[in-house]
Amino acid sequence: MPKGTVVIDRERCKGCGLCLALCPEDVLAYSADYNQSGYNVVYMERPERCIGCAFCAQTCPDIAIEVYREKKSQQRE
Amino acid sequence: MTGNEAMAEAAICAGCRAYFGYPITPQNEILEYMATRMPGVGGAFIQAESEVAAINMCYGASAAGVRTMTSSSSPGISLKMEGISYLAGADLPCVIINVARGGPGLGNISPAQGDYFQATKGGGHGDYRMIVLGPATIAEAIEMVMLAFDLADKYRVPVMILSDGMLGQMMEPITLPEPVDPASLPGKPWALTGARGRHPNVVTSYAIDPGDLSQINTKRQSRYHQIEEKEVRYRETETSDATIVIVAYGTVARIARTAVRMARSQGIKLGMMQPITLWPFPYAPLRTLSSRVNTILTVEMSAGQMIEDVRLAVADRAETPFYGEVGGLVTTPKDILREVKRNVS
Amino acid sequence: MSVNMDNMVKVFERPRSLTDAQFSYCPGCHHGLVTRIIAHTIDELGIQDRAVIVASVGCSVTMYEWFRCDGIQAAHGRACAVATGIKRVNSNLIVFTYQGDGDLAAIGTAESIHAANRGENITVIFINNQIYGMTGGQMAPTTLLGQRATSCPDGRNAQLAGYPIRFAEVIAQLDAPVYVTRQALYDQKRIMAASRAIKKAFQCQIDGKGYSLVEILTNCPTNWRMSPVESNSYVMNQVVGTFPLGDLVDRG
Numbered sequence: 001m002p003k004g005t006v007v008i009d010r011e012r013c014k015g016c017g018l019c020l021a022l023c024p025e026d027v028l029a030y031s032a033d034y035n036q037s038g039y040n041v042v043y044m045e046r047p048e049r050c051i052g053c054a055f056c057a058q059t060c061p062d063i064a065i066e067v068y069r070e071k072k073s074q075q076r077e
Numbered sequence: 078m079t080g081n082e083a084m085a086e087a088a089i090c091a092g093c094r095a096y097f098g099y100p101i102t103p104q105n106e107i108l109e110y111m112a113t114r115m116p117g118v119g120g121a122f123i124q125a126e127s128e129v130a131a132i133n134m135c136y137g138a139s140a141a142g143v144r145t146m147t148s149s150s151s152p153g154i155s156l157k158m159e160g161i162s163y164l165a166g167a168d169l170p171c172v173i174i175n176v177a178r179g180g181p182g183l184g185n186i187s188p189a190q191g192d193y194f195q196a197t198k199g200g201g202h203g204d205y206r207m208i209v210l211g212p213a214t215i216a217e218a219i220e221m222v223m224l225a226f227d228l229a230d231k232y233r234v235p236v237m238i239l240s241d242g243m244l245g246q247m248m249e250p251i252t253l254p255e256p257v258d259p260a261s262l263p264g265k266p267w268a269l270t271g272a273r274g275r276h277p278n279v280v281t282s283y284a285i286d287p288g289d290l291s292q293i294n295t296k297r298q299s300r301y302h303q304i305e306e307k308e309v310r311y312r313e314t315e316t317s318d319a320t321i322v323i324v325a326y327g328t329v330a331r332i333a334r335t336a337v338r339m340a341r342s343q344g345i346k347l348g349m350m351q352p353i354t355l356w357p358f359p360y361a362p363l364r365t366l367s368s369r370v371n372t373i374l375t376v377e378m379s380a381g382q383m384i385e386d387v388r389l390a391v392a393d394r395a396e397t398p399f400y401g402e403v404g405g406l407v408t409t410p411k412d413i414l415r416e417v418k419r420n421v422s
Numbered sequence: 423m424s425v426n427m428d429n430m431v432k433v434f435e436r437p438r439s440l441t442d443a444q445f446s447y448c449p450g451c452h453h454g455l456v457t458r459i460i461a462h463t464i465d466e467l468g469i470q471d472r473a474v475i476v477a478s479v480g481c482s483v484t485m486y487e488w489f490r491c492d493g494i495q496a497a498h499g500r501a502c503a504v505a506t507g508i509k510r511v512n513s514n515l516i517v518f519t520y521q522g523d524g525d526l527a528a529i530g531t532a533e534s535i536h537a538a539n540r541g542e543n544i545t546v547i548f549i550n551n552q553i554y555g556m557t558g559g560q561m562a563p564t565t566l567l568g569q570r571a572t573s574c575p576d577g578r579n580a581q582l583a584g585y586p587i588r589f590a591e592v593i594a595q596l597d598a599p600v601y602v603t604r605q606a607l608y609d610q611k612r613i614m615a616a617s618r619a620i621k622k623a624f625q626c627q628i629d630g631k632g633y634s635l636v637e638i639l640t641n642c643p644t645n646w647r648m649s650p651v652e653s654n655s656y657v658m659n660q661v662v663g664t665f666p667l668g669d670l671v672d673r674g
Contacts, residue, residue, distance in 0.1 A: 004430070004433075005427075005430060011444075012444060014448075014449035014450070015449060016449035016450030016643075016650040017450065017649065017650055017651050018450055018650050018651060018654070020651075021651045021654070022609065022610055039449065052433060054433055054434040055610045057434040058434070058610060058613050058614070059455065059607075059610065059613060060454075060455075060458075061445070061447060061449075061450060061451055061452060061453070061454030061455045061458075062444070062445055062447075062454050063436050063437075063440070063454070063458050065434070066432060066434060066435050066436070067432070067433050067434035067435075068427065068430035068431065068432050068433065069430065069431060069433045070429060070430060070431075071429045071430070071431050094511065095507065095510065095511050097507065121507075121510035121511050123506065123510065123540070125503065125536070126532050126533070126535075126536035127532055129500070129503075129532075129533075130500070130503040130532065130533050130536065131503075133496065133497060133500035133503035133504050133507065133533070134503045134504070134506050134507035134510070135507060136496070136497075136500075136503075136504050136507060137476070137494070137496075137503065137504035137505060137506060137507025137508040137509075137511075138507035138508065138510065138511045139507075140494050140504075140507075140508065141474075141507070141508045141511045141512050141515070142511075142512075143511040143512075145507075145511075159497060160497065160500075163497050167494075167495070269474050269492040269493075269494060269508060269515070270492070270512065270515075271471050271472045271473070271474070271491075271492060271514070271515055272470065272471055272490060272491050272492050273471035273472075274471070277486070277489065277490055277491055277492050277493060278492045278493075279486050279487075279492070279493045279494070279495075280493075280494040280495065281477075281486070281493075281494065281495035282495060283483060283484065283495050285484075
């Protein structure tokens with residue numbers, strides 16, 4: 001169970017790459033997908049490594065990323 | 078009370094609670110008067126760092142829904158032209174007093190009327206109009222300041238009082254109007270008061286899509302047409318049997334009244350038509366007047382600016398000679414009478 | 423590997439004080455980031471119904487469209503005067519300007535300095551990306567020596583165009599300002615510091631303490647002709663050298 005996950009708003013993402021650079025766990029990458037504006041959309045290539053630190057969302061200039069983190073009680077040991 | 082102080086007090090009577098100015102002769106008394114009076118009525122007063130800053134402070138205060146005024150003189154008014162265009166473009170009411178002086182450039186501080194074009198033909202950029210009122214006496218100036226605030230709010234336009242150094246500096250006994258309580262004024266739902274329980278208000282003149290801007294401008298132009306239909310004001314003196322009529326505004330109108338009396342005493346059928354609203358200009362009344370008068374003599378303290386509007390109204394129905402004084406020279410009743418005699422056929 | 427969402431809690435979301443409008447900024451432009459930080463600050467401080475945005479002229483010209491707050495468009499360079507006019511007639515409003523380097527430190531120098539010198543109780547957000555973005559990349563008063571721009575194609579030459587102006591330091595010389603700081607956004611630490619600074623500036627105003635200025639070193643990938651990620655390292659390695667970060671005045 002990953003500690004966190006993100007949801008990327010496909011249409012807001014402009015493929016600027018700032019989130020890729022800032023993600024400490026190298027979770028994100030460019031997908032093969034393009035949105036209506038023609039931007040190459042980012043996705044979670046390695047979702048299992050996401051720790052829900054929200055660095056990506058904090059640096060996203062288009063606020064395209066929502067971040068979720070595992071509830072405390074559910075976390076193993 | 079000087080004309081300047083009277084206009085400042087009239088503004089406060091009209092419920093003006095924000096004044097931003099800058100020193101420039103011959104209107105400093107307005108700034109100084111407001112410096113002492115405005116805090117006393119709980120209003121905002123700033124001597125700004127420039128006329129440009131002052132007009133933009135007005136833009137902000139007016140957008141916040143408060144009756145706002147600034148004043149300056151010719152060179153300072155030139156600096157405010159961009160701001161006036163923005164006021165017009167954002168549909169914001171504001172009263173601007175120009176105590177005009179000799180120009181162009183630094184010119185001098187004598188009374189002059191060389192700012193007519195700038196005031197009535199739009200000194201700023203874009204399709205906008207500004208109501209321009211031309212008082213000839215301090216009593217008229219007081220009345221017009223009150224009127225200016227009402228018209229500005231009614232039509233959401235900038236309104237200018239175009240007076241000059243003479244009117245500003247002279248003294249006359251006056252009676253002050255009943256002060257208006259700002260709280261009693263009609264509400265301004267469009268004002269910036271904080272988007273509590275309502276959609277946000279935006280005050281802007283920006284519209285990147287030409288279609289949008291065209292629509293906004295067209296709506297505003299229809300308001301201007303309403304003003305042209307309903308708000309024209311002028312005064313006629315002894316024109317019913319006149320064969321020659323002077324057209325003059327402001328200080329020159331005051332001087333010309335004496336010339337009319339002198340002419341009448343010498344059996345010359347001289348009358349006078351004094352535009353009060355320089356925009357909207359009284360074309361229609363002047364046109365009817367020109368059909369029963371042979372000569373319409375325009376007199377200005379300038380090289381001839383209002384003359385163009387007179388000729389627009391009169392066309393070839395009557396002679397339209399011009400007599401002007403430039404450089405800040407003030408005409409006299411005798412000068413005017415001499416010109417009248419020269420043009421009496 | 424499906425993620426069981428129901429035991430996940432949302433820890434980061436879009437600020438409430440923003441509309442759903444999409445930003446018109448170029449990909450990777452920090453304007454959107456500063457807008458988010460301001461919006462999150464407005465949410466945290468609960469001032470959405472008291473805030474008034476004074477937008478300047480530049481890439482952020484329609485900034486008020488992003489917010490659920492009252493907004494006004496100021497002429498180029500005049501935002502501080504407009505903000506002054508608003509605040510002076512209604513001190514209950516939380517008034518902030520959002521200006522670029524050309525708007526604040528070139529054409530609007532007088533308005534910017536005198537609003538600070540009068541100690542107007544407003545917050546000035548100063549976006550310093552050393553270039554005129556909207557108009558296509560001309561030199562700004564903060565353009566670095568040797569930095570290329572369309573109006574200094576061979577790089578800024580001090581003999582012809584003087585030196586980059588350190589505006590926060592200019593304002594810091596005045597007695598009235600209460601909080602003056604310079605921040606940046608090129609990494610997570612900077613973003614958090616900038617967020618704290620912006621919140622502190624707004625708190626200054628809410629508490630009625632007086633004038634606050636937050637200068638933020640931002641990027642312009644398009645006119646700098648580099649990728650957003652490269653622009654971040656450019657700010658870190660080049661720009662900060664001329665524009666040191668940190669609080670310059672803190673009388674709050």
